[in-house]
Every structure is written in C-alpha cells, then in structure tokens.
Amino acid sequence: MLLSRKAWEIDLREARKMRHSEVLGCCPHDCQDGCSWVAHVEDGKVTKVVGSKEHPFTRGVLCAKVNDYQTRTYAPDRLLHPLRRTGAKGSGEFERISWDKAIREIAFEFGNIINDWGSEALMPLHDMGSAGALQRRALMRLFHHIGASRLHGSLCGQSGNAVAAEGHPISFDPETLAESECILLWGANLLSTAHHHWHFCLEARKMRGAKIISIDPRRTRTAAKCDEHISIRPGTDAVLAAGMANVLVEEGLADFEYARSAADDLDACLEEIKAWTPDHVCEVTGVAPDDVVRIARIYGAARPGTLRVGIGPQQSRFGDVFVKSLSALAILSGHWRLPGGGLSIEGYPTFDNAAPECPELSPEGTRSLHRGQLGRILTSSDLDPPIKGLMIWGHNPLVNQIDAETVRQGLCRDDLFTVVIEQFMTDTARHADIVLPSTTQLEHFDVQGSWGHCYVGLNHPAIPPLGESKPHTEILRFLAKEMGLDEPALFADDETIARSCLPDGFDWATLNQQGWLFAPQPRRDPASMGGSLKMSMGLDGPEDLNVRDPIAIGKLRLLTVKPHYLLNSTFANMPRQAGQQGNPTLEMHPADAKSLGLQDGDRVLAQNGKGTLAAMLRVTDAVLTGTTVLEGKFWWTANEDGSPVSNRLANSNWTEGGQPTFNDIFVEVTATSGFADI
CATH class of the missing domain: 2.40.40.20 (Barwin-like endoglucanases)
Known part of the structure; x- marks a missing residue:
C-alpha cells in the first residue's frame, strides 16, 4: 500500500529523529568560561557542537577556539593507535603496536625503574590540556599508590595560589560583577580569553553605570571596548597598586575600619605605601600622575569596585608582590563589604579537584616536585633518585614550560623512559618512547569544576572512541592490572570517580540530566579571617x-x-x-x-x-x-x-x-x- 505524501513526510521526520541526537557536554580546555555545550550527532557522527542556550554562563555561544570542536575529533592527523619509537628522540619516527604490547612494555619499564631506583624515580606530569576530573586527575591514583614523586605548583597562576594559601581570598561569583560600579580589568583580555565574563561587565555598565578600565601594556581587543585604557610598563603593576592605595589614604577614600578587621599589619602597610606618590609611581610604571590619581578616585568612590585580574601580570619576578598588592588595595578600599566588590582572579564551584587523585594512597614522606620546573628536574645532577620514568598527559611541556630548550635536553636523555598520552603528535610526543592515543571530549565521560565560575559541568560521550583511542580511566585500569596491583581505587568505575568530586547530597540526577549545576562556594571576604591577614606588600621598589x-x-x-x-x-x-x-x-x-x-x-x-x-x-x-x-x-x-x-x-x-x-x-x-x- 502506497503512503500518502503527508504520511510519508511524517515517517521521514521520525526516521530523521531516530538518526539525530543531541548530547550534553562541556568544553574541557584551560579557560575560565568552562562552557556547556551540545553535540549534534547524525548517523553516528558529530556534525556540530554548539553552546548550551540554557547554561547561565555560556548563553548559547562558544569561543573562536572551540566552536567547531568536532573537527578536532575527526582531524586526519589524530593519533588513533599506540606507537613505539623507532628513531632518535624528537625525530618523530614511530611504529604502530598493539595496546597489549604498549601496556606490557610500560609496566615492564616502570617495574625495572622501581626495582633499580625506587618509586620516586617515576614522575607523572599533567596539566590543563583537559580540565576534566577523570581525564586530568584519575591516573594519579596509580602513581600515588606505587609511591611515585608527587606534584605541586602551577605553570600559570601560581602567584595567586601562593597568596591565597596565606588566607587572602582571590575569588567570588563572577556573575556578581554586574553589581559593581567600577571594574578594573588588570591584565585581563576577556574578549580573547574568557569572553563570557565580559557580559557581566556590560551588565554592570548598563545597570550601575560602571566604569570599565583596562590596565595593560597592550591595547587589546578588550581594552578597545573599555571606557579607558591605561598602558603600564610590564612588571611594574604592584607599584601602580601601591600608588592607588596611597591616593585612597591621602584623599580619605580608605576604609580603615574594614582593613583593621581583616589584617593585623595595617600600620606597616600604610607606612609602606607612603613612598609611592603619584610622581614616583609614574617614574617606574610610565602611568601619568594624573591618571594614577583619577583611576584611584573612580575605584575608591565606587560602591563597590572590582579588581578583575588576569594571569599575565603574575608571570614576572614581582608576580607574588603584584597579587599581594592587589589584595591589600581591595582590603583597604573596603569593597569586599558588598557583593561584586573585592579581588577576582579565579572562581570556583564546590568541587573537590583532589579527590579523583586519591592523594591518601601516596606513602607518607614521598617527595613532591614542582610541575613547572621540568627542565631543571630532568637535567639535575643532584636529584636523588633522578627521574628515570616519565608519563605526560594533558600537557605539551616542550612548548609551555619555561626554558624550553632545557626541557628538550631532558626529554632527549637516553636513560629516560617517557610515555605520552596524546591526541596529536605534539613536540613533546615526538620525544616519547611510547605514545598512547587519547580520546577527545566527544568520546568519553567526564565531570569538571571551573576556575572561572561556580558551575559544575558533566560531559556525556557523543560517539564511541575513534580508532583505538582510550579514555584515561581505561588506561589507568589497564595499566594497574598489567602491573599486578590490587588496590580497589585503581579499578573504580568512572561514575564512582566522578561522584568523589562532589559533596554529600549533591544533586547528581539534575547534573546528569541537564549537564550542569550551579554549586557556589560561600562568599569569603578578608574580614572572615578574624584580623589575621598580612597586608604588607613586600614592595621595596623595583629599581633595576x-x-x-x-x-x-x-x-x-x-x-x-x-x-x-x-x-x-x-x-x-x-x-x-x-x-x-x-x-x-x-x-x-x-x-x-x-x-x-x-x-x-x-x-x-x-x-x-x-x-x-x-x-x-x-x-x-x-x-x-x-x-x-x-x-x-x-x-x-x-x-x-x-x-x-x-x-x-x-x-x-x-x-x-x-x-x-x-x-x-x-x-x-x-x-x-x-x-x-x-
């Protein structure tokens, strides 16, 4: 019996629905926006990836980096099979091998290193190639359990982390930026690095008449959109902060009552900033004295004012002093009293990043190595034991580590056994002995927090892994089995690992269904520290x-x-x-x-x-x-x-x-x- 045209069209639509699906996920990359996305799948292939319209931060828009993420997954140069090096390190000469052979060789080499040199001669190294709790952190369970060297430190925002470790808050819910009357974007090019944050700056401008001022050595995309751009000599940012603090004090804009409730060294801090008059600040920073006074007045009179800070200014030898000076400025201004005021470098949901690593498995007293000092570590003649085995994932240190030439020399050591888990043949992967193919975000399950907002994101796989690529949790279980280990945490399933990041009572069902969940941390301002903070900047004067x-x-x-x-x-x-x-x-x-x-x-x-x-x-x-x-x-x-x-x-x-x-x-x-x- 022939179908009518209308019935045929209905059947065709239903057939298309069966072939089409939309899978919720999130962007895994090292960005404060941590976007929620939707992968569109047609006949088993991802055809496009779009921002989630329902996510309050993403608002349906992805950035210029990932708005065609499916092309990364289907790239013709994807690594899809395990490889063993056949030529010199760095030559890029490899042969294809099976997973069984690759895992067997890794287990054998790691075992020999442990027997000959001890477990601390093994070093894991990961970074933010994926922010996912499973892809980035789960493999650490293996290395903690066998007693390998631990990791500490950060490549990009360590100055902020160091000051935060002293008790200084460096974050709050960035959506409250919309309540600010003055936003100083200090070394923060939001339109290129975290463009969703710009929305809340514009909201503050519209609703609160906020002045948005960029402080940056370069007129960036963002600076061009601000009300004003203040150009500053690189490495002198702490001096400008001290000069602004000086103006607040001299013009009666400082909140001494609040500052004394937060810190026990206010008088020492005030004495420190006396020297930094606008004229002296100009000599060092290149910022005109009138500009120093004017932006200090705008910031000081706002209710509240915000210091929204980027990572770049931290990456000089005065980086720690810079962050400390900004915290002191935010405290002295009293802006922490109000939502949207204070110091914002990072932002987090309630999420335990360490839990997937199971750090409690690491033997007490195990040494810890700074992840940002790879060149020094690999070429040291004093490290005992030296690093003999290295596994790298989510990181391309031959480009991203400081003193990259020394890193290259270390990776070229003949006595170093290196495993790299990667999606592409990076410069680092070219120096590996064994390369293992990793899945992309469209091919695995993961959960992640953020370092720029207060949402937890869940990533569902849109398609099965291409070729022989594997998620890192599967590599963990595969390698643990081959090494004859029996610690239960090494064989936990993905959902169990994911749930370990989340607090008791967390609404997993909603997270699983909508792909994200708002999980803010309580706002913590400096006054909550009971007057124990140290405001002194440590700024003697960068005179060289x-x-x-x-x-x-x-x-x-x-x-x-x-x-x-x-x-x-x-x-x-x-x-x-x-x-x-x-x-x-x-x-x-x-x-x-x-x-x-x-x-x-x-x-x-x-x-x-x-x-x-x-x-x-x-x-x-x-x-x-x-x-x-x-x-x-x-x-x-x-x-x-x-x-x-x-x-x-x-x-x-x-x-x-x-x-x-x-x-x-x-x-x-x-x-x-x-x-x-x-």
Missing part, C-alpha cells in the same frame, strides 16, 4: 633597569600573550584556528621599530643568550615602547624556517611562590632575509 626601562639596556621585553584563536599551544596544529591566528608575529611600537631600522612586514629574529625566535614584524602603537609582543604559543614545527617557541628564550627563574617568570624575557630584535639557519 630590566623593570624600569628595557630600552636603556638595548633590549626589548618580550611578552607572550594569550591568543584569540589558540589556547596555550592547543589548536596550534588545527588548520582553521592556525589560519585565523596567522603566522607567528612580533608586535612593536613604531618608535622602537624606527630606532632599530625595522619596518612593518619584515622578517625578524628575537634573540638573547638562550636562543632565537623567528617571526614576522607588525608595527603598531597598540604596544608600549620598550616591549615586543608575541600572541600565541606555537609548536616548534610551526615554522619550517625557524622555531617560534618563546619559552626557549626564558631563563629558568621562578618567583618565591613558584610562578615561572615567562614574561621576564629580554631580547634584541633584528631583521633577517630568512630563517633557514635557525
């Missing part, structure tokens, strides 16, 4: 020429800033993102270019005693004199003619709190006809 005037020593300060289309080194190999980001380019002020005899479009080399970086030159007044800016972290193989990895030029230096000083690079820039000899 490296901070005050790089031109005077014949060099420029090289800043590596967050790009718009890449996320750290992630997506640098993806054609669309890499194409939109463009070739590695150094930005330079016209005055500096003229003094160096350089022109826009020149091929240039930036070099110092550590190495050489090849790039094209863009002459622009968007950057401050005395600086040159590279937007993005590119792979070593990004240029056929020369490496654009800026961290090759960085010395192995860290702040007292452990922050790598990525932005303390000083270079000479010269023109060149080509890069072939680099």
Whole structure:
C-alpha cells in the first residue's frame, strides 16, 4: 500500500529523529568560561557542537577556539593507535603496536625503574590540556599508590595560589560583577580569553553605570571596548597598586575600619605605601600622575569596585608582590563589604579537584616536585633518585614550560623512559618512547569544576572512541592490572570517580540530566579571617633597569600573550584556528621599530643568550615602547624556517611562590632575509 505524501513526510521526520541526537557536554580546555555545550550527532557522527542556550554562563555561544570542536575529533592527523619509537628522540619516527604490547612494555619499564631506583624515580606530569576530573586527575591514583614523586605548583597562576594559601581570598561569583560600579580589568583580555565574563561587565555598565578600565601594556581587543585604557610598563603593576592605595589614604577614600578587621599589619602597610606618590609611581610604571590619581578616585568612590585580574601580570619576578598588592588595595578600599566588590582572579564551584587523585594512597614522606620546573628536574645532577620514568598527559611541556630548550635536553636523555598520552603528535610526543592515543571530549565521560565560575559541568560521550583511542580511566585500569596491583581505587568505575568530586547530597540526577549545576562556594571576604591577614606588600621598589626601562639596556621585553584563536599551544596544529591566528608575529611600537631600522612586514629574529625566535614584524602603537609582543604559543614545527617557541628564550627563574617568570624575557630584535639557519 502506497503512503500518502503527508504520511510519508511524517515517517521521514521520525526516521530523521531516530538518526539525530543531541548530547550534553562541556568544553574541557584551560579557560575560565568552562562552557556547556551540545553535540549534534547524525548517523553516528558529530556534525556540530554548539553552546548550551540554557547554561547561565555560556548563553548559547562558544569561543573562536572551540566552536567547531568536532573537527578536532575527526582531524586526519589524530593519533588513533599506540606507537613505539623507532628513531632518535624528537625525530618523530614511530611504529604502530598493539595496546597489549604498549601496556606490557610500560609496566615492564616502570617495574625495572622501581626495582633499580625506587618509586620516586617515576614522575607523572599533567596539566590543563583537559580540565576534566577523570581525564586530568584519575591516573594519579596509580602513581600515588606505587609511591611515585608527587606534584605541586602551577605553570600559570601560581602567584595567586601562593597568596591565597596565606588566607587572602582571590575569588567570588563572577556573575556578581554586574553589581559593581567600577571594574578594573588588570591584565585581563576577556574578549580573547574568557569572553563570557565580559557580559557581566556590560551588565554592570548598563545597570550601575560602571566604569570599565583596562590596565595593560597592550591595547587589546578588550581594552578597545573599555571606557579607558591605561598602558603600564610590564612588571611594574604592584607599584601602580601601591600608588592607588596611597591616593585612597591621602584623599580619605580608605576604609580603615574594614582593613583593621581583616589584617593585623595595617600600620606597616600604610607606612609602606607612603613612598609611592603619584610622581614616583609614574617614574617606574610610565602611568601619568594624573591618571594614577583619577583611576584611584573612580575605584575608591565606587560602591563597590572590582579588581578583575588576569594571569599575565603574575608571570614576572614581582608576580607574588603584584597579587599581594592587589589584595591589600581591595582590603583597604573596603569593597569586599558588598557583593561584586573585592579581588577576582579565579572562581570556583564546590568541587573537590583532589579527590579523583586519591592523594591518601601516596606513602607518607614521598617527595613532591614542582610541575613547572621540568627542565631543571630532568637535567639535575643532584636529584636523588633522578627521574628515570616519565608519563605526560594533558600537557605539551616542550612548548609551555619555561626554558624550553632545557626541557628538550631532558626529554632527549637516553636513560629516560617517557610515555605520552596524546591526541596529536605534539613536540613533546615526538620525544616519547611510547605514545598512547587519547580520546577527545566527544568520546568519553567526564565531570569538571571551573576556575572561572561556580558551575559544575558533566560531559556525556557523543560517539564511541575513534580508532583505538582510550579514555584515561581505561588506561589507568589497564595499566594497574598489567602491573599486578590490587588496590580497589585503581579499578573504580568512572561514575564512582566522578561522584568523589562532589559533596554529600549533591544533586547528581539534575547534573546528569541537564549537564550542569550551579554549586557556589560561600562568599569569603578578608574580614572572615578574624584580623589575621598580612597586608604588607613586600614592595621595596623595583629599581633595576630590566623593570624600569628595557630600552636603556638595548633590549626589548618580550611578552607572550594569550591568543584569540589558540589556547596555550592547543589548536596550534588545527588548520582553521592556525589560519585565523596567522603566522607567528612580533608586535612593536613604531618608535622602537624606527630606532632599530625595522619596518612593518619584515622578517625578524628575537634573540638573547638562550636562543632565537623567528617571526614576522607588525608595527603598531597598540604596544608600549620598550616591549615586543608575541600572541600565541606555537609548536616548534610551526615554522619550517625557524622555531617560534618563546619559552626557549626564558631563563629558568621562578618567583618565591613558584610562578615561572615567562614574561621576564629580554631580547634584541633584528631583521633577517630568512630563517633557514635557525
């Protein structure tokens, strides 16, 4: 019997529904927005990934980095099978092997290392290639259980973490930014790094008449949209904060009652900031005295005012002092009294990131290594025992670690057995002995918190793993079994691991159904510390020429800033993102270019005693004199003619709190006809 056209159309629609599904998930990358998304699946293939319209933060929009995430999953150069190295380390020469052989070889090598050198000769290394609790942290259960070296520290925001460890709050619910009357975006290029936060800034402008002021050495996308841009010499931010505090005190805008309720050294702090008059601040920072006074007045008179701070200013040798100075400024202003006021560097839901690692499995007294000091660790002659076995996942240290050349030397050691779990053949993976293929976010289950808002996100797999790629929890169980381990935590199922992150009584059913759940932490302001905080900034005065005037020593300060289309080194190999980001380019002020005899479009080399970086030159007044800016972290193989990895030029230096000083690079820039000899 023939169907009528209407009945046929109805049957076709139903058939299409059966072939089409929408799967809830979340973006796994190292971004404060932590977006919720929906994967559209047609006939078993993801056709598009879109932002969740229901999520209060995502609001239906993904960023320029991940709005075609399915192309990452289906990329032709995805790693889909285990590989064993056949050539020299770094050569990229591998042969395909089975999972059984790969796991057997890893277990064998790890066992020999433990027998010969002890468990601490094994080092796990992970970072924010995935923010997922399972993908990033679950494998640590294995390393804790066998007594491997532990990890501490951070690559990017360690100065903030160090100050927070002293008791200083550095976060609150960012949605309350909408209640602020003044928002100082201090080294924060939101429109390229966390664009959903910008929405709440605009809401504050609309509803509260808020002034939005950018403080940044570079006129960024965000700075161009602000009410004002204050250009500041890199590395001098703490001095500006001290100068603003000075103005608050001198003009009666300081809240001494609140400050005394929070800190026990207010008098010492007040004595410290006396020296930082607007004129003195100008000498060091380049910010005009009138500007220092004016923005301090705007900030001090607001009810409340907000310091919304980025990561970049932390990455100099004064990074710890910078964060401490901002906390002191926020306390002295009294803005913490009101919602939307205070200091906002990060933001978190109620979520236990450590639980999936089971740190309690690690034997008491096990040494801990700083994850941001890999080059030093791998090349040390004093470390006892030395690192003989290394497993890396969610991290491309050959690009993202400080002093990348020393990292490369360490990874090239013949006596180092290295395993890399990856989705692509990164520069780091090229130096592995065994490479294991990892699933992408569309292929596995995961749960994650955030470091920029108060929502927990759940990720459902939209499709089965491609090729032979595996989630990291499956690798954990596979390897634990091969090593003959019997600790139950090593064989826990994914949901059990995921639930361990969440507090008792957490609404798992709602999280599972809608893909996200609001789980704010109680707002904690400095006064809740019972007057025990230390406000003193530790700012004696950065007087050396490296901070005050790089031109005077014949060099420029090289800043590596967050790009718009890449996320750290992630997506640098993806054609669309890499194409939109463009070739590695150094930005330079016209005055500096003229003094160096350089022109826009020149091929240039930036070099110092550590190495050489090849790039094209863009002459622009968007950057401050005395600086040159590279937007993005590119792979070593990004240029056929020369490496654009800026961290090759960085010395192995860290702040007292452990922050790598990525932005303390000083270079000479010269023109060149080509890069072939680099």
